[in-house]
Ligand code: SF4
């Protein structure tokens with residue numbers, strides 16, 4: 299079921315899924331919030347000093363100037379739920395009616411704030427003097443909204459597909475054919491379903507559709523390094539759909555399928571593609587689910603390339619031009635891989651001209667957290683794109699590189715919209731194209 303703003307012109311756009319009544323939706327959301335109000339969440343919700351620093355860190359607020367897009371405003375419903383249900387004075391707050399209970403209309407209005415105008419980029423988190431992890435709180439808020447069936451329909455559709463197929467791109471049984479076609483098209487060997495391998499290689503959904511070139515680039519590098527690797531139809535999608543939507547149960551199932559497949563074939567490493575949220579979902583969330591150290595390594599493509607080059611397992615030819623680099627939030631700010639990409643760029647002989655804001659403080663591409671797939675958010679995304687475009691232009695660099703396929707797609711969409719003729723290049727593809 300889809301209820302759009304056209305039916306309620308005065309209200310922000312929202313979608314609904316499933317047959318729940320309004321009361322059931324509110325109850326489902328509240329139950330989820332209360333379950334997640336652990337000590338850390340409580341600390342984060344209690345310690346805001348309203349300094350306003352996070353407002354200027356958020357690309358949606360900066361691009362639009364609208365107060366509703368300030369990070370702390372995006373958390374208001376969660377704070378109200380906390381005050382009424384789990385805060386130290388919750389019984390008193392309820393008895394005296396100090397904080398009004400949340401209603402379904404407020405949840406519906408909230409949808410735009412935590413899905414359309416938050417990429418969970420964590421830029422606000424880095425500036426908060428109280429260390430409040432707003433991005434993590436938005437993830438918890440999305441979990442409640444998913445339970446309430448109040449998710450943007452595009453994301454819900456992807457969720458249903460992933461629940462059915464184990465991937466948003468394709469059912470596993472079709473993977474061998476997809477890989478065979480990609481291998482033929484790009485003239486590279488892509489092993490599939492080997493019974494044993496050192497490395498299980500995964501793909502972002504787009505790489506199994508329009509962007510098989512990225513998959514071929516990975517294959518070229520892996521084959522040159524001489525490692526025994528495979529993709530596998532039982533675990534191949536470096537999924538982030540559950541993470542983005544708030545369907546954490548789905549995310550756990552998808553991530554576990556990769557890890558379990560790797561263990562089954564004796565792989566000691568799972569290689570993640572150039573995708574930011576997949577890195578967050580697999581690398582950091584998986585360890586929480588297993589409740590102990592993971593029995594294998596999960597590495598992002600960027601750190602893998604860095605290791606191969608540093609260890610002399612592949613060599614690259616220098617390109618010899620200037621380049622600027624877009625830091626993907628989930629890989630750099632949330633993932634700590636700032637130096638690895640720069641070492642790879644240096645190995646490629648690029649003269650790096652940094653963006654005014656880069657590394658931990660780099661601006662988001664505007665499409666993370668599912669925003670790129672959420673058609674409703676396109677106008678907002680386009681406004682955010684202008685921040686990046688201006689900073690790239692200011693560098694005067696000849697090339698514009700990034701290490702996340704989703705960032706690249708978002709930036710390309712932004713560039714197309716304003717006919718900005720600057721290609722966005724993949725670090726992986728640059729390495730693959732310049733193997734020595
Ligand atoms: S996580 Fe990013 S997009 Fe979301 S509120 Fe913070 S700065 Fe804005």
Ligand code: SF4
Pocket residue numbers: 345346347348349350351352353369370425426427428429430
């Ligand atoms: S920066 Fe932190 S303390 Fe300041 S308003 Fe934002 S969340 Fe609150």
